[in-house]
Amino acid sequence: MSTAPACLSHSRVTITPALRAAVDRLDHRTRHQAAYHFGWITAGGAPTSADSGKAVRPALALLSAEAAGAPPEVALPGAVAVELVHNFSLLHDDLMDGDEERRHRRTVWKLWGPAGAILTGDALLALAQEVLLDTGLPTAAPAARLLARTTRHLIRGQVQDLAFEQRAHVTVEECIDMAAGKTGSLMSASAAIGAVLAGAPEAVVEALALYGDQVGVAFQLVDDVLGIWGDPAVTGKPVHSDLRSRKKSLPVSHALNRGGPLADELAAWFATRGEPGEEELRRVAGLIERAGGREWALAEAARRMALAEDALRGAELDAGAREELLALGRFVVDREV
Amino acid sequence: MSTAPACLSHSRVTITPALRAAVDRLDHRTRHQAAYHFGWITAGGAPTSADSGKAVRPALALLSAEAAGAPPEVALPGAVAVELVHNFSLLHDDLMDGDEERRHRRTVWKLWGPAGAILTGDALLALAQEVLLDTGLPTAAPAARLLARTTRHLIRGQVQDLAFEQRAHVTVEECIDMAAGKTGSLMSASAAIGAVLAGAPEAVVEALALYGDQVGVAFQLVDDVLGIWGDPAVTGKPVHSDLRSRKKSLPVSHALNRGGPLADELAAWFATRGEPGEEELRRVAGLIERAGGREWALAEAARRMALAEDALRGAELDAGAREELLALGRFVVDREV
Numbered sequence: 001m002s003t004a005p006a007c008l009s010h011s012r013v014t015i016t017p018a019l020r021a022a023v024d025r026l027d028h029r030t031r032h033q034a035a036y037h038f039g040w041i042t043a044g045g046a047p048t049s050a051d052s053g054k055a056v057r058p059a060l061a062l063l064s065a066e067a068a069g070a071p072p073e074v075a076l077p078g079a080v081a082v083e084l085v086h087n088f089s090l091l092h093d094d095l096m097d098g099d100e101e102r103r104h105r106r107t108v109w110k111l112w113g114p115a116g117a118i119l120t121g122d123a124l125l126a127l128a129q130e131v132l133l134d135t136g137l138p139t140a141a142p143a144a145r146l147l148a149r150t151t152r153h154l155i156r157g158q159v160q161d162l163a164f165e166q167r168a169h170v171t172v173e174e175c176i177d178m179a180a181g182k183t184g185s186l187m188s189a190s191a192a193i194g195a196v197l198a199g200a201p202e203a204v205v206e207a208l209a210l211y212g213d214q215v216g217v218a219f220q221l222v223d224d225v226l227g228i229w230g231d232p233a234v235t236g237k238p239v240h241s242d243l244r245s246r247k248k249s250l251p252v253s254h255a256l257n258r259g260g261p262l263a264d265e266l267a268a269w270f271a272t273r274g275e276p277g278e279e280e281l282r283r284v285a286g287l288i289e290r291a292g293g294r295e296w297a298l299a300e301a302a303r304r305m306a307l308a309e310d311a312l313r314g315a316e317l318d319a320g321a322r323e324e325l326l327a328l329g330r331f332v333v334d335r336e337v
Numbered sequence: 338m339s340t341a342p343a344c345l346s347h348s349r350v351t352i353t354p355a356l357r358a359a360v361d362r363l364d365h366r367t368r369h370q371a372a373y374h375f376g377w378i379t380a381g382g383a384p385t386s387a388d389s390g391k392a393v394r395p396a397l398a399l400l401s402a403e404a405a406g407a408p409p410e411v412a413l414p415g416a417v418a419v420e421l422v423h424n425f426s427l428l429h430d431d432l433m434d435g436d437e438e439r440r441h442r443r444t445v446w447k448l449w450g451p452a453g454a455i456l457t458g459d460a461l462l463a464l465a466q467e468v469l470l471d472t473g474l475p476t477a478a479p480a481a482r483l484l485a486r487t488t489r490h491l492i493r494g495q496v497q498d499l500a501f502e503q504r505a506h507v508t509v510e511e512c513i514d515m516a517a518g519k520t521g522s523l524m525s526a527s528a529a530i531g532a533v534l535a536g537a538p539e540a541v542v543e544a545l546a547l548y549g550d551q552v553g554v555a556f557q558l559v560d561d562v563l564g565i566w567g568d569p570a571v572t573g574k575p576v577h578s579d580l581r582s583r584k585k586s587l588p589v590s591h592a593l594n595r596g597g598p599l600a601d602e603l604a605a606w607f608a609t610r611g612e613p614g615e616e617e618l619r620r621v622a623g624l625i626e627r628a629g630g631r632e633w634a635l636a637e638a639a640r641r642m643a644l645a646e647d648a649l650r651g652a653e654l655d656a657g658a659r660e661e662l663l664a665l666g667r668f669v670v671d672r673e674v
Binding site: 025026027029030088092095096114115118119121122123125126127129130133134140141142144145147148149151152155156158159160162163 | 362363364366367425429432433451452455456458459460462463464466467470471477478479481482484485486488489492493495496497499500
């Protein structure tokens with residue numbers, strides 16, 4: 001049994017050749033932008049090995065096949081496909097959110113304009129389906145179907161995310177639903193797709209999907225905490241990035257909905273417009289913390305992780321893969337906070 | 338045997354309930370924007386029946402099953418899927434091209450901003466795969482695979498289209514390749530997908546795909562002629578729309594590549610910047626015409642149609658459906674020029 005960082009690193013090494021082969025099918029310009037986005041080349045085209053992201057989703061996909069008693073290779077096209085869908089969403093979200101940096105580098109839209117990010121994202125989404133369906137496996141169709149349905153939920157989550165920024169009031173339930181769409185859905189599909197490709201029984205697929213859903217929401221809770229209080233050197237994003245766009249992320253939503261003078265003061269700030277200064281952002285981050293937003297988000301993440309563990313413990317899974325999935329989930333939630 | 342307009346109208350009526358049912362799966366906001374784009378509702382949400390487009394691709398898909406000797410119903414999910422992919426590309430292309438009107442109405446990005454067009458387009462692309470794979474048919478996987486590969490070519494065509502606007506020199510071959518990607522690929526998939534869903538022999542699928550490819554390039558040649566010389570009242574686009582963005586469309590490419598003083602004058606204009614006036618656009622349209630761009634494009638479209646006919650005549654197809662496909666192809670090419 002390997003530790004979570006070793007598992008992530010192994011999954012990155014396992015999928016990269018297949019991911020590169022898939023990206024190689026794209027036209028010259030789209031391939032260039034995708035390869036830059038994945039950290040394989042510089043903007044000018046020189047080979048490099050920049051941060052490609054943690055590869056949590058491919059790791060879940062590979063473990064998912066093992067959990068169902070199949071060799072991890074069965075899940076390889078699924079692992080590549082979920083990574084492609086994840087990066088499709090990053091490319092489009094960075095553009096829509098106006099984020100100029102990701103993983104300490106300029107974003108694709110910032111370098112090549114909106115059309116570059118739109119088309120490269122589109123291409124990765126289509127490629128994900130192609131990679132799955134090219135296998136010719138009889139289980140490729142249900143896996144591709146799962147991925148298509150998941151993409152719909154992913155989009156719904158991003159739609160809510162953008163809409164909530166424009167609204168004065170958003171309930172905690174709405175925020176959780178948004179996180180379930182934006183993050184839970186693809187984590188869920190990742191944790192299930194290997195079992196689907198392995199032709200596992202419905203109960204096994206469902207337990208893995210439920211685990212992924214809960215880990216996904218827990219991941220988002222922690223990500224939202226990092227989006228407000230995270231160290232830019234670690235997150236690769238500007239400090240207080242989520243506050244700059246007045247995003248009603250999960251800790252904010254909790255703080256706003258608990259009532260009282262701190263909530264009122266916060267609500268008043270979220271109703272203002274204009275570019276906030278560093279001093280102001282520090283003050284607002286402090287308000288959210290004093291209103292319990294940070295503590296609640298971390299406790300809720302822990303509660304979700306317990307539900308995720310229950311889902312796995314209740315299903316007939318390979319014992320080693322189950323422990324690796326649990327360790328990976330904990331690693332995701334416990335990272336740098 | 339029905340005439341082409343009747344065939345298009347029949348295909349629109351046949352697919353609309355299934356298309357609406359598919360769009361109904363989307364989240365509230367995305368569904369609203371998609372329904373507006375399809376001409377079913379006004380921007381405010383009131384039911385209407387605005388122009389939904391000609392539905393050429395669904396008509397090809399339905400005829401494709403019949404050509405392979407199957408009932409057209411077999412192709413219904415394919416017809417819906419190609420219409421969804423087509424509209425995904427329209428939503429994204431309108432944003433990237435800065436087109437403010439389509440079918441005499443404001444475009445989605447113009448009404449709801451870039452994020453609306455990006456997310457609604459993404460949703461339609463994912464939905465296309467979902468509609469196919471939800472059928473559970475054993476032929477759904479090859480049909481979905483065809484659609485995913487086609488989307489890659491579609492994107493390649495749009496990438497070329499945007500890139501060519503920035504380049505001083507583009508060959509006619511490059512322009513044709515761009516049209517084959519941007520228009521030929523999805524027309525080809527539309528003309529083949531019904532046969533794929535019907536489980537037709539490879540030779541039948543290939544003949545239909547070749548037919549669609551040629552009709553697609555012919556369609557694009559005519560569309561480019563309309564983009565320069567078309568009547569705004571008929572096309573629903575501003576007059577000289579393709580010249581405003583200095584698009585190196587097919588007639589332009591021919592005119593630029595034939596050499597001589599007219600080509601030089603044109604090349605000089607295409608190297609200028611800034612918003613051109615109406616007078617200037619009329620003069621440039623005249624230059625392209627005198628350089629033979631219009632005549633060449635229409636003759637090339639006719640030549641492609643002859644190749645399309647050859648492809649169908651050489652394959653074992655249902656005779657009635659073959660004649661309808663040929664009539665539909667001619668209708669597409671002969672429209673309003």
